[in-house]
Amino acid sequence: MIELINIRKSFGEKVILQDVSAKMEAGKTNLIIGASGSGKTVLMKCMVGLIKPDSGQILYNGKDFTAMDDMEKKPIRQEIGMLFQGSALFDSMTVEENVMFPLDMFARGNYKEKRKRMQECLDRVNLKDANKKYPAEISGGMKKRVGIARAIVLNPKYLFVDEPNSGLDPQTSLVIDKLIKDLTAEYNITTVVNTHDMNTVMESGDHIMYMHQGLKQWEGSNKDIIFAKDKKLNDFIFASEFFQDIKEMRQSEYFQDNKWRGGKQEGGNKTNS
Numbered sequence: 001m002i003e004l005i006n007i008r009k010s011f012g013e014k015v016i017l018q019d020v021s022a023k024m025e026a027g028k029t030n031l032i033i034g035a036s037g038s039g040k041t042v043l044m045k046c047m048v049g050l051i052k053p054d055s056g057q058i059l060y061n062g063k064d065f066t067a068m069d070d071m072e073k074k075p076i077r078q079e080i081g082m083l084f085q086g087s088a089l090f091d092s093m094t095v096e097e098n099v100m101f102p103l104d105m106f107a108r109g110n111y112k113e114k115r116k117r118m119q120e121c122l123d124r125v126n127l128k129d130a131n132k133k134y135p136a137e138i139s140g141g142m143k144k145r146v147g148i149a150r151a152i153v154l155n156p157k158y159l160f161v162d163e164p165n166s167g168l169d170p171q172t173s174l175v176i177d178k179l180i181k182d183l184t185a186e187y188n189i190t191t192v193v194n195t196h197d198m199n200t201v202m203e204s205g206d207h208i209m210y211m212h213q214g215l216k217q218w219e220g221s222n223k224d225i226i227f228a229k230d231k232k233l234n235d236f237i238f239a240s241e242f243f244q245d246i247k248e249m250r251q252s253e254y255f256q257d258n259k260w261r262g263g264k265q266e267g268g269n270k271t272n273s
């Protein structure tokens with residue numbers, strides 16, 4: 001589990017994150033959603049140690065990451081897998097070389113064992129007959145699969161994914177979302193995903209945190225979103241009349257089938273109005 005406690009970050013006069021507190025749970029796909037510029041990427045960079053918060057704490061399984069020096073952070077960094085926007089593959093390396101790279105850099109074991117692990121990961125993301133191809137020769141969805149294989153090759157406890165669906169068609173996006181969700185549950189990973197994608201929110205949002213202008217505005221699950229009363233969240237998620245209608249339809253389905261959770265009518269924990 002990753003716990004954020006009162007994270008603040010400013011660049012010069014500009015306040016980017018204001019007292020953000022949240023928990024990212026193990027075995028769950030924890031989504032951070034919000035408009036462009038709301039601070040999602042800065043928050044993710046704080047979590048992985050690429051940006052130092054001005055104040056607040058980030059706890060990895062209870063250990064204060066923010067208070068550690070670089071040497072102390074190293075074991076936690078080795079448990080982190082990352083998939084950045086655009087997959088960030090090495091263009092001059094083949095698919096298998098891209099996945100071998102973290103193993104060559106950080107893993108123990110001989111060449112044969114490393115190759116076995118590389119192949120296991122490519123098989124797990126269903127990437128067939130692509131080992132010897134270069135990134136320029138494969139589709140966007142395949143690149144994401146390679147990126148995911150590379151991110152999980154060292155058996156991470158924590159997985160950070162920034163905009164997994166950028167540049168993908170809706171169907172391929174769903175496949176990638178399912179893959180991330182399945183891997184998260186299978187290996188009990190604490191996964192954090194930044195996204196704008198409404199399909200991802202509705203399909204994968206075990207735990208969703210909505211950021212608005214550097215504040216945690218709302219948090220809850222994809223089920224809670226159907227009942228959420230927070231106006232800013234609703235304006236963001238159900239921006240069009242079409243989506244407003246869908247929300248109302250889903251609400252009535254839940255009431256009819258008595259599927260709604262624990263008698264709650266207003267989902268999630270509204271934190272700011």
Ligand SMILES: Nc1ncnc2c1ncn2[C@@H]1O[C@H](COP(=O)(O)OP(=O)(O)OP(=O)(O)O)[C@@H](O)[C@H]1O
Nearest residue numbers: 011016034035036037038039040041042043194196
């Ligand atoms: N290194 C930096 N120096 C100064 N300002 C920065 C820096 N990094 C981010 N910002 C600013 O912080 C704000 C939040 O940026 P961030 O990238 O976190 O937004 P976001 O919610 O991830 O947006 P998007 O969905 O478009 O990626 C923006 O106004 C951005 O310009």
